Amino acid sequence: MNGEGNSGPVFADPITADILLSVNGDERPITVDTRETLLDTLREHLDLIGAKKGCDHGQCGACTVLVDGRRVKSCLTLTVTVDDREITTVEGLAVDGALHPMQAAFVERDAFQCGYCTPGQLCSAVAMVREVADGWPSAVTADVSGPAALDDDEIRERMSGNLCRCGAYVNIVAAIKQVGS
């Protein structure tokens, strides 16, 4: 790291770190400002524009990506904290040019309009289906001792961290149910 030892925050050079990011299976060596969020690194430095900035406060979910397979809000994740983790963005969902089943279901069910929350919805949905399969309960799971079902109530509850202002929720639930069942 550089910048260490400079006194006074105002005129110090930004503190940077050299890290190796693993994104969608590619190793990307990069020097990042330690103030930088994963969202800004992806969008501003790696031209991975799929993850979207909607609020920058962890409130809308548009920035959702997968870190080691789990959904995280990349706007609340400092890039320096994920240099040894496997990051998957919406660009990494499709394999060899074929849409991921969740992507295809979103198109078929018209589960988006403007498309801006969509990458976050997709990453969230892919991870959420896995969470249910792994038996993780949610706030609406009636019996937390048994496996959770991927019913409408569970999907709605588990997808409520991803806002869609166009109001495609009904179609988002239908798309996820189609893939998950």
Place this chain on the structure above:
Amino acid sequence: MTTVAAPSAGTALDRVDGPEKVTGRARYAYENVPADLAYAVVVQATVSRGEVRAVDADSVLQLPGMIATIWHENAPRLAPVEDAELTVLQSPRVAYRGQVVAVVVAETLESATEAARLLRVDYRPEPHDVELRPDHPGMYRPDHVNPNYATDSELGDPDTALAFASVVVDATYTTPAQHHNPIEPHATVALWDADGLTLYDATQSTSGVRATIAPLFALPPESVRVISPYVGGGFGGKGAPHAQVVLAALAAKQVGRPVKLAATRRQMFAVTGYRTPTVQRVRLGADEDGKLSAIVHEAFEQTATIKEFAEQTTVVTRMMYAAPHRRTSHRLVRLDVPVPTWMRAPGETPGMFALESAMDELAVACGIDPVELRVRNEPTIDPERGLPFSSRNLVACLRGGAERFGWAGRDPEPGVRRRGRQLIGTGVASSTYPVYRMPSQASARAEPGGGFTVRIAAADIGTGARTVLTQIAADALRVPPAQVRMEVGDSALPRASVAGGSSGTASWGTAVLRACEGLMDALHRRAGDVPPGGLEASADTAEELRSQRPLSRHAYGAQFAEVGVDLDTGEVRVLRLLGAFAAGRIINPKTARSQLIGGMTMGLSMALLEESVMDLEFGDYLNRDLAQYHVAACADVRDVDAFWIEEEDPDLNPMGSKGIGEIGIVGTAAAIANAVYHATGIRVRDLPIRLDRLIGGGI
């Protein structure tokens, strides 16, 4: 080349830009990266009225990576224009808290954000006035209301009619300020070069931004290019350019480099527009059979000191129901507040909350079913304009919706249905939206290698415009949609009207159709031979629109809601929401349904959640993020569906279509409030329907 294909219009074609959007390839405004890019971040006023005395620009310039601090003393001069929202950084005056007083430009977003945080601005504050009250001494009568309707209207003698009516409803309704909150914040990347100014912008109108921005920089329109192929929602907020476009262009000019600038979510609550709060008094006079004799609808609203926006809240009442005696009016007050603007169905959305709530109150007062009450007051011609309707199928929507919803046999008694710890109720409200059509141009080109390219500077903000225009073009060219490449979202394309007023399909579709027809004629003359350079035809619909005969043109609908209200907490859940619509010919049932249920979902959100709270002491909206300004989340939206009735209307446009982008939000909040009344016996006249309004109402 001219193979005959089955018509695409009427089929549920998947969105043609779907694959781009689900793979993350669709590039939105802020994601454009011209070489040598710098980052701009705005600094907002922390007083709600006064003057900027000084900006300590030099201190932050010593921060690493800083390029410039721009404020009114060093900003490039803009040409004077009427729209004071756009003449940014030209004077020390602060007209509202949150107005932009400086822009900092730096090498990285982090540095610019840090500098914006540290920049010291010294103000001379003045007392502010930010409270909308109907008895405000500053209330005035605007010259007209948006976009160009008469401010007031009067027919017959409504006061006498009310005095002699057997049944009178006299109630005041309020709607709060609401913010659009598209998930994509307003953003611009600005680039100056020898050709002029290029703007990658999040906008509902590339042609409009070009026409508005060019004069500010004393440029001919052809020297400004606005590129906006993908827009992350607009809802009216991106209909006209706001400060961020000008700031980006101005900053790029000042630093001599391309600059990108986005409003943050929190900044959007001050600088990118909102729906005015309203206070509305509705008086209805009727006989015992519910037949209206008088309708009076008065609205009180706010606007900013620097710009007038007069929401046309009561205009819808001029057309909705028959009554011989009627009056509508609008009064505004200029407050030290941010500039309000169009938000999804401006006018109809707040206005129909009040009118349709009042109609429900009248139904209760008369002991008549609310569906039947509306049917009884159906006019045969437009009551105030005296014109025939081109088509009007409100009654069919009410009847058809009632049947599908299971309305028959509804017990009108409020507060008597319980399911567990919930009180259950149902409600209905009418929906409507005018049919607008605006002049546009388009071109259609047969490519030498096969296939067609159709161009128009339209905007697809999520409406599905790119898809339905492809379908319209495909049918006109008699080919499958896959053979048509549709280009939109660029001011270099043939000039088009704004994605607003639910007018896109009608306006752009007419231009696209005429251009394709022209191309087909040209191909026919050449016996189908496409020359090596391709063959192109273009169209301009200005003349065609002028010859349209005067009729009253509107889409109609009816919305039915079932709610459950928690007895202990007052929490309202919308269990079912069904919309029945009559909106002319539906070109794509898949995207149309999404538009309609999307509007209804925003209406549900408006009914239960949305409220921008004005801080009277500090003079700005308090709840400036999505954790505090609530919009409906997935768990809030259960069973929402829409259907439409077949409607043939030859007096609209060649497609026979009415707009569907806005009608979905009109009436939803009233249907839900009416259902809450039916569930609880509590009439909530102030949106949103908060828990305290039910608990406080004695649930």
